[in-house]
Amino acid sequence: MLNIAFWNLGRRPVQDLLAALVKQHAIDVLILAESTAPPSTVLGALNRERPGYKTRPWNICTKLSVFTFFHSAFLKPTAEDDRFLICRLLLPARLEILLAMAHLSSKAYSDEHGQLAECQLLSWQVSDAERRAGHNRTILVGDLNVNPFEVPVVGAHGLHAVMTKQVARRNTRRVQDREYRFFYNPMWKHFGERVDGPPGTYYYGSSGYVTYFWNIFDQVLVRPDLIPYFPDQELRILTSIGDFKLVGANGQPDRDVGPDHLPMLFKLDI
Amino acid sequence: MGNAEDFWPPIDDAEDPNSPVVLLRKQAEALSTKTGYRLRGRVSTAARIRLSNEALEALGMNPYEPQDDVFTHLFSIEVPALEDYRYTLFSISHGLEGYPVVYENEGGQWRRLANREELTRWLKETLSSDKTKRILKTLREQAGS
Numbered sequence: 001m002l003n004i005a006f007w008n009l010g011r012r013p014v015q016d017l018l019a020a021l022v023k024q025h026a027i028d029v030l031i032l033a034e035s036t037a038p039p040s041t042v043l044g045a046l047n048r049e050r051p052g053y054k055t056r057p058w059n060i061c062t063k064l065s066v067f068t069f070f071h072s073a074f075l076k077p078t079a080e081d082d083r084f085l086i087c088r089l090l091l092p093a094r095l096e097i098l099l100a101m102a103h104l105s106s107k108a109y110s111d112e113h114g115q116l117a118e119c120q121l122l123s124w125q126v127s128d129a130e131r132r133a134g135h136n137r138t139i140l141v142g143d144l145n146v147n148p149f150e151v152p153v154v155g156a157h158g159l160h161a162v163m164t165k166q167v168a169r170r171n172t173r174r175v176q177d178r179e180y181r182f183f184y185n186p187m188w189k190h191f192g193e194r195v196d197g198p199p200g201t202y203y204y205g206s207s208g209y210v211t212y213f214w215n216i217f218d219q220v221l222v223r224p225d226l227i228p229y230f231p232d233q234e235l236r237i238l239t240s241i242g243d244f245k246l247v248g249a250n251g252q253p254d255r256d257v258g259p260d261h262l263p264m265l266f267k268l269d270i
Numbered sequence: 271m272g273n274a275e276d277f278w279p280p281i282d283d284a285e286d287p288n289s290p291v292v293l294l295r296k297q298a299e300a301l302s303t304k305t306g307y308r309l310r311g312r313v314s315t316a317a318r319i320r321l322s323n324e325a326l327e328a329l330g331m332n333p334y335e336p337q338d339d340v341f342t343h344l345f346s347i348e349v350p351a352l353e354d355y356r357y358t359l360f361s362i363s364h365g366l367e368g369y370p371v372v373y374e375n376e377g378g379q380w381r382r383l384a385n386r387e388e389l390t391r392w393l394k395e396t397l398s399s400d401k402t403k404r405i406l407k408t409l410r411e412q413a414g415s
Contacts, residue, residue: 058408060357079346081358109378113333114322121342121361124316132354157320 001234002091002270006218007263008033008103008143008202014258015045020242022069023049025265029075030067033103033143034259039065061085063103064142075099079129084122084142086129095270097226098133100126102142112152115145119152119159127181139230139268140183140221143261147215148187161185161221168224183221186235190216197237201262203252218264226268234267288386289368291315291343297393301347308413309406310348312356317341321363321372321380328372328382329365339366347405351413357405360396362389 005027007018011034022030030053035042039055046053046067054072055065061080068075070091079086084102104118122140130136144153152158156175161183162168168184191214192199200214218237222230239247239262246262248254253262285292291313298311319342323333329340342363346356362383364371371383373392383389396402 058412060405060408076353077355078353079356079358105378111322111324113320113326114324117319117321117325120319121316121344124319125358128314157318 002028002094002268003265004029004031004099004141004268005263005265006031006033006101006141006143006220008218008259008261009035010259010261011036012259013037015042017241017244017246017258018042019045019049020244021238021263022046022053022067024242026050026069027265028069029099031101031141032065032067033063035065039067042067064101066101078132079125083118084125086125088133091270095137095229096133096135097268097270098126098129098135098138100129100138100140100142102140102144104143104145106145110145112150115150116152116155116158119144119146119155120157123157123159135225136181136223137225138223139226141219141264141266143218145217147212147217148185148191148219153185153219153221156180159183159221161219163188165224165227168222168227171224181223183223184227184230185219185221186230186232187216187219189232190235190237198239198247198251198262201237201264202260218261220264220266229269231267231269234265236265238263238265286368290362290364290371290389291341293386293389293393294343294345294362297397298345305410305413308349308351309409310350312346312348314344314346315341316344319363325363325372325374325380328380329363329370331365340364347409349409349413355412357409359402359405 003026009032043053052069053067055067056072063083064085074091076088078088083104086100089097089099102122126138130138146152153161156173160180165184168182172179172181200216201218202215205211205213246258253260294313298313301309301311326333340363342361344358344361346358348354348356362371362373369385371389372380375381383392
């Protein structure tokens with residue numbers, strides 16, 4: 001099993017939390033958004049608790065940082081810009097997959113159509129990377145800054161991510177004479193009151209008429225070809241790491257302890 | 271069929287040298303030549319991207335009408351030594367007419383370029399900016415000699 005974690009750090013220096021996270025969950029790939037600490041500082045913290053972490057020797061995408069427990073040469077960048085990074089994951093004797101990572105524009109700076117445009121372009125980049133790789137075994141993870149039920153994620157012209165595996169397994173859907181490939185979005189079942197997890201990954205209560213309070217902007221989307229290798233029950237939104245409690249008594253992320261987003265953890269059985 | 275009358279207007283096969291995509295392709299070729307093809311410029315076109323209302327207004331389009339005629343060109347730098355890794359440096363969009371063109375600046379605001387002269391000036395600024403220089407330096411180091 002490959003253990004992958006994603007966390008939007010909100011520019012908080014939380015190296016101790018990261019070190020505890022990789023140690024407790026034996027993380028193989030750690031993907032961070034809004035990490036402002038130098039990569040060497042993060043590497044130092046990770047390797048203090050669990051020696052063996054590496055990072056890319058060169059980096060252009062400024063919004064994401066990636067640390068691996070295997071040699072970074074096995075994670076080959078194939079496309080990127082300021083807000084996304086798509087890599088081929090080529091581990092020895094394992095199935096090759098594409099790992100797409102993104103941190104898209106905040107709702108504070110982009111209207112719903114702007115967010116749709118961003119998701120459309122990301123979808124285009126993913127499809128282009130799949131065409132070049134010669135397969136569709138892609139997993140997309142990141143802070144999309146839109147909820148799973150919003151048009152940029154659900155729309156065929158956006159990321160086209162649907163709530164059930166059964167629908168996603170149809171592979172594609174035709175709309176207005178164009179074929180659009182599905183993603184499966186397992187985040188839907190992580191909304192609301194549940195026994196085994198928080199109601200979302202990010203809490204924000206505005207004073208407007210409509211506010212969801214809990215959001216799931218942090219998502220993992222799975223192409224149908226990878227569904228057999230993605231154990232749903234292993235996808236978790238964490239509320240604690242070791243002795244660190246990430247949420248307060250009200251159940252919301254405790255900003256005295258960590259970022260305003262909760263970390264997400266999942267496994268791939270490739 | 272051989273004697274069927276042709277109702278089509280005269281069609282000029284030559285590319286319009288002033289069109290946005292041709293200007294981008296020329297800069298893509300210039301990068302490839304200048305780096306001895308260690309880096310390759312590439313222009314890809316994505317049609318039917320639904321732009322933000324702000325972008326459509328900058329294009330002079332009504333955001334509340336169907337928008338099927340928007341073309342978005344992505345300018346990428348490819349590194350053949352890295353198995354054709356590509357970095358998307360910027361994208362621009364326009365309607366059927368070619369001009370105006372819109373782009374999103376670093377601050378997330380959409381800006382309008384009315385004609386060839388404005389696009390050429392913006393391209394010059396963008397391709398010679400410190401950010402582009404930093405990216406080129408990183409990619410050239412990865413591309414090897």
